[in-house]
Amino acid sequence: MLGLLRRDLTLAFRAGGGFGLSLAFFLIFATLVPFGVGPETMVLETIAPGILWLGALLACLLSLDRIFQLDWEDGTLDLLATAPVPLEGVAAMKALGHWITTGLPLVLAAPVLGLLLNLPLPAYPWLLASLAAGTPALSAIGTFGAALTVGIKRGGLLLSLLVLPLYVPTLIFGALAVIRGAEGQDATTPLILLAGITLGSLATLPFAAAAALRVNLR
Amino acid sequence: MASLWEYANPRKFMTVSGALLPWVWGIAAVCLVGGLVWGFFFTPNDFRQGSTVKIIYVHVPSAIMAVNAWFMMLITSLIWLIRRHHVSALAAKAAAPVGMVFTLIALLTGAIWGQPMWGTWWEWDPRLTSFLILFLFYLGYMALWEAVDNPDAAADLTAVLCLVGTVFAVISRYALVFWNQGLHQGATLSLDAEQNIADVFWYPLITALAGFGFLFLALVLYRTRTEIRARRLKALIAQERMA
Amino acid sequence: MPDLGQYAIEVLSAYAASILLLLVIVIASVWKARRVLRRLSDVEERRGKTP
Numbered sequence: 001m002l003g004l005l006r007r008d009l010t011l012a013f014r015a016g017g018g019f020g021l022s023l024a025f026f027l028i029f030a031t032l033v034p035f036g037v038g039p040e041t042m043v044l045e046t047i048a049p050g051i052l053w054l055g056a057l058l059a060c061l062l063s064l065d066r067i068f069q070l071d072w073e074d075g076t077l078d079l080l081a082t083a084p085v086p087l088e089g090v091a092a093m094k095a096l097g098h099w100i101t102t103g104l105p106l107v108l109a110a111p112v113l114g115l116l117l118n119l120p121l122p123a124y125p126w127l128l129a130s131l132a133a134g135t136p137a138l139s140a141i142g143t144f145g146a147a148l149t150v151g152i153k154r155g156g157l158l159l160s161l162l163v164l165p166l167y168v169p170t171l172i173f174g175a176l177a178v179i180r181g182a183e184g185q186d187a188t189t190p191l192i193l194l195a196g197i198t199l200g201s202l203a204t205l206p207f208a209a210a211a212a213l214r215v216n217l218r
Numbered sequence: 219m220a221s222l223w224e225y226a227n228p229r230k231f232m233t234v235s236g237a238l239l240p241w242v243w244g245i246a247a248v249c250l251v252g253g254l255v256w257g258f259f260f261t262p263n264d265f266r267q268g269s270t271v272k273i274i275y276v277h278v279p280s281a282i283m284a285v286n287a288w289f290m291m292l293i294t295s296l297i298w299l300i301r302r303h304h305v306s307a308l309a310a311k312a313a314a315p316v317g318m319v320f321t322l323i324a325l326l327t328g329a330i331w332g333q334p335m336w337g338t339w340w341e342w343d344p345r346l347t348s349f350l351i352l353f354l355f356y357l358g359y360m361a362l363w364e365a366v367d368n369p370d371a372a373a374d375l376t377a378v379l380c381l382v383g384t385v386f387a388v389i390s391r392y393a394l395v396f397w398n399q400g401l402h403q404g405a406t407l408s409l410d411a412e413q414n415i416a417d418v419f420w421y422p423l424i425t426a427l428a429g430f431g432f433l434f435l436a437l438v439l440y441r442t443r444t445e446i447r448a449r450r451l452k453a454l455i456a457q458e459r460m461a
Numbered sequence: 462m463p464d465l466g467q468y469a470i471e472v473l474s475a476y477a478a479s480i481l482l483l484l485v486i487v488i489a490s491v492w493k494a495r496r497v498l499r500r501l502s503d504v505e506e507r508r509g510k511t512p
Binding site for chain 2: 471475476478482483485487490493494500505508
Binding site: 141144148149151152155158161162164165166168169172173176190193197204205208211212215216218 | 351354355357358361362365366371374375378379381382383385386387389390393394396397
């Protein structure tokens with residue numbers, strides 16, 4: 001399983017694709033927002049938490065179809081299904097790989113973009129904490145969505161339609177934690193609920209993803 | 219009493235549902251027309267809400283049935299996953315568009331009702347928002363059915379999606395309550411007044427609810443029959459190609 | 462026709478929209494059922510046997 005993770009990471013770093021792209025998307029997204037809503041710092045200050053979370057979510061979404069698509073096309077997935085590693089483990093490792101290549105860079109880049117959007121100072125620790133706690137859920141849910149749509153040609157749009165409603169609770173609690181932090185309040189409650197969603201997703205969704213993969217490989 | 223699973227046999231299902239359908243359509247029509255006419259023409263106006271209270275006879279039943287339709291899909295999906303009865307999977311497929319239309323009715327009438335009462339078409343109230351999310355779930359579910367070619371694989375994938383979607387829809391419902399309370403207190407927009415609603419409003423409401431319920435049943439039975447025929451058609455065409 | 466007062470437009474449009482949507486789903490179902498049934502009977506006739 002670790003070998004699989006190492007392979008995924010190597011591929012992501014070497015292929016020149018995947019790795020930097022979602023980060024660049026996040027940057028561009030945050031840059032475009034002031035053009036859309038105007039440069040008033042007051043406005044930016046109020047919407048910054050939501051924008052940062054939305055940007056992270058969309059950046060995650062865009063890289064989802066890479067999770068299984070390439071392995072599906074070249075037949076690696078069939079080999080993995082017959083390998084001694086359980087398919088649930090494969091799904092979990094894929095989610096982890098996706099998080100390391102997408103979620104983690106987003107968490108680290110978010111404070112810099114927070115500066116651009118004039119995010120209030122007390123919100124930064126909450127921003128980091130909520131993204132760190134929430135992005136694994138995004139990866140796990142996204143892996144499930146990618147497993148559902150792996151056999152479908154041009155499934156990208158369908159994938160978004162399926163995954164975005166599932167992202168709602170994560171987004172609500174994540175953005176809420178940052179908003180409360182920005183207002184100088186204590187944001188422990190939404191953060192704990194967010195962590196609950198993440199843990200629940202990590203525990204259950206690999207099984208659902210593996211079930212979907214088995215159907216698609218049948 | 220024969221086993222319930224007997225009706226999972228497509229042929230048996232076709233005979234029974236065929237015999238049952240005219241009755242169900244009839245009851246649905248009587249209850250629906252009866253409830254709506256009763257509610258529209260023969261109920262007094264509310265002293266605060268004026269005549270807009272009449273919207274309740276389409277709004278509440280459609281909202282209740284929209285949620286129930288999803289639960290029906292959840293149960294039939296589970297039956298499909300556990301016992302592999304094709305009729306069950308097809309019933310879930312047949313129910314989705316009906317549930318989606320009910321959700322849409324609930325949203326539309328809610329918006330129209332909200333305009334004069336709250337002064338806005340749309341309020342990010344937890345209840346309204348969760349219906350919007352339910353609508354998105356219906357869309358995704360139906361899109362997945364359409365996208366997968368192999369019918370059994372489509373049934374499996376949508377069933378798994380339905381299970382996961384249910385869990386997340388419930389979480390969203392509670393997350394939204396939390397979210398809204400965090401943003402604005404007060405402004406209770408819910409229909410909790412229903413609890414002490416007077417009998418004059420209650421009986422037509424119940425009749426309309428029965429009407430929507432039977433209409434749902436009729437539509438699901440009818441559409442499931444169509445799906446079974448469509449499946450048979452597909453099988454026959456495939457056989458001809460092979461021959 | 463009951464007196465709907467100042468909210469006549471809202472109430473009527475709510476009812477109209479609901480009934481319209483219900484009609485749409487019913488007609489769509491019937492239409493699809495007819496089409497499938499017709500095609501199925503075509504194929505079955507061609508194969509010269511009844512189910």
